[in-house]
Amino acid sequence: MRQVGYYPGCSLTSTAIDYHESIMGVAELLDIELAEVDDWNCCGATAAHSLDHAAALNLGARNLALAARGPQPVVVPCALCFNRLKTTQHELASDTSGVVAEIAALGGDYAGAHVVELNRFLTSEGIIAEARSKAVASLAGLKPVCYYGCQGQRPPKITGHPAPENPTGIDRLLSALGAEVIDWPYKTDCCGASHSLARADIVHHLVARLYQEALDRGANCIVTGCQMCQANLDLYQQEIAGQMGRAVNLPIFYFTELMGLALGHRQTERWLARHMVDPLPLARSVKTA
Amino acid sequence: MSQQVSAAPESKPAPPPERPATAADAEPLRPDGAFMRQVERDTGISIGACYGCKKCSNGCPVTFAMDLHPYQVVRLAQFGLVESLRASSTIWVCASCQTCLTRCPNEVDLPRLMDYLKQTVAQGQVPAAEEKTLVFHRAFLGEVAKRGRVFEGGMMARYLLKTGGAFGPEAMANAKLGLAMFKRGRLKLLPHRTRDRRWLKAVFKAKEAGS
Structure with a gap:
């Protein structure tokens, strides 16, 4: 069994519990032990970097120092947590003077944490091959567009992403598992992220464009690796479809849920039942090989 | 000829029609680089490196909801027009999606500039747009x-x-x-x-x- 670090972030403990459960389930099937970073804290998200640069830096510094103590790499499912950790690491590489004494006392090995976004970790050639060999069902009949969002890719100087305008990891994984993946140009377009409360109109406008393009290309679902994208695409779908005057009905899967489906994890339906747009009819159409 | 002029006052040339004030009517703009230098000192963002190619604004997904386009934010910052920037909704509408920074040929960190401006509003007395x-x-x-x-x-x-x-x-x-x-x-x-x-x-x- 291989052990790696795991930084879940706040939403994976509640609103995105389905993502967390599917990650745990898939890791178990792939013989990967996810060791949670001990006593991790919130990354600060958009709020901290918008209002309080010092707080953003310190929240990241504490997470990095704690993450460096555990097994490596440290995989991060939330694209924004990932981006905040990498950004902080980048800043601390040249200047650690802003770190408060209480956090500097943790050892200050900020560069020691090897932070990797989960969807890149689980779409390496080795893991794709392993998932394929362990699959008990084909995802044939699933016609997904893969949606990566913003923070895992951009800016490449921080994320280290080799193809920030056209990531292909989830596309390759799902194709290997039998899905009829559809290419589209909105893979890394923004969903509006945290605007969903204060400026829902912005989220609705951006998400409507995504639905439109996905439907026009014949997709029957959207697959993502970011729980902010999942929430914005899943939670308000009926309302946005009403504004568009078009039936949408697109289940929004996490890529890990589809891995669970293909690899035959017994709890896959339990994860899927937590969604707002019911993905069960489509998921049940997947045939056991 | 003189009689004709005095007898027909209504044929006098009409005064120029009212037109909306333009930037040319305002006080002449006096660019002030102090703000730009201060941002560069505080954050390292090289605002002066922008040469106005507008790739930031062409790629920005939320310009439809902005009162200033991203390149205008940089331009106003170069001129030192801080009050216009602080009063703008753009700095809050920016979703920090990082597309502008990714595509900027001169790596002007616009999302960080938006953050810097938000912080000055959050800490000051001017209401946020x-x-x-x-x-x-x-x-x-x-x-x-x-x-x-x-x-x-x-x-x-x-x-x-x-x-x-x-x-x-x-x-x-x-x-x-x-x-x-x-x-x-x-x-x-x-x-x-x-x-x-x-x-x-x-x-x-x-x-x-x-x-």
């Missing part, structure tokens, strides 16, 4: 400052109390969604927190983030 967005950020940070992690229930309560109360139409829509999520096991009733909280006071000492 997008007050609810500022309230949301404060509600979120208030949760972090208290527990080290974010508890959605507490964050929503803080946000709703500051934006029209817990019983407005928006709050009711959120409550309906919240109930649907709760039924699906996606909302926790009890907050979670970091075990160690001694560090929180040091990190958030400068501000009452939750206020």
Whole structure:
């Protein structure tokens, strides 16, 4: 069994519990032990970097120092947590003077944490091959567009992403598992992220464009690796479809849920039942090989 | 000829029609580089490197909701027109999606400049053009400052109390969604927190983030 670090972030403990459960389930099937970073804290998200640069830096510094103590790499499912950790690491590489004494006392090995976004970790050639060999069902009949969002890719100087305008990891994984993946140009377009409360109109406008393009290309679902994208695409779908005057009905899967489906994890339906747009009819159409 | 002129006052040439004031009528612009230099000192953002190619604005997904396009933010910053920037909704509408920075040939860190401007508004006396967005950020940070992690229930309560109360139409829509999520096991009733909280006071000492 291989052990790696795991930084879940706040939403994976509640609103995105389905993502967390599917990650745990898939890791178990792939013989990967996810060791949670001990006593991790919130990354600060958009709020901290918008209002309080010092707080953003310190929240990241504490997470990095704690993450460096555990097994490596440290995989991060939330694209924004990932981006905040990498950004902080980048800043601390040249200047650690802003770190408060209480956090500097943790050892200050900020560069020691090897932070990797989960969807890149689980779409390496080795893991794709392993998932394929362990699959008990084909995802044939699933016609997904893969949606990566913003923070895992951009800016490449921080994320280290080799193809920030056209990531292909989830596309390759799902194709290997039998899905009829559809290419589209909105893979890394923004969903509006945290605007969903204060400026829902912005989220609705951006998400409507995504639905439109996905439907026009014949997709029957959207697959993502970011729980902010999942929430914005899943939670308000009926309302946005009403504004568009078009039936949408697109289940929004996490890529890990589809891995669970293909690899035959017994709890896959339990994860899927937590969604707002019911993905069960489509998921049940997947045939056991 | 002179008789003709005096006898027909209505044939005098009409005065020029009223036209909307343009920038040319205003006080002449006196560019002031002090702000640009200050931002560069404080953050390292090289505002002066922008040569106006507008790739930032062509790629920006939220220009439809902005009063200033991203390249205009940089231009105004170069000129030192700080008040226009602080009063703009653009700095709050920016979703920090990082497309502009990724595509900028000169690596002008626009998202960081937006953050810098938001911070000067949050710490100053000028009201934010997008007050609810500022309230949301404060509600979120208030949760972090208290527990080290974010508890959605507490964050929503803080946000709703500051934006029209817990019983407005928006709050009711959120409550309906919240109930649907709760039924699906996606909302926790009890907050979670970091075990160690001694560090929180040091990190958030400068501000009452939750206020």
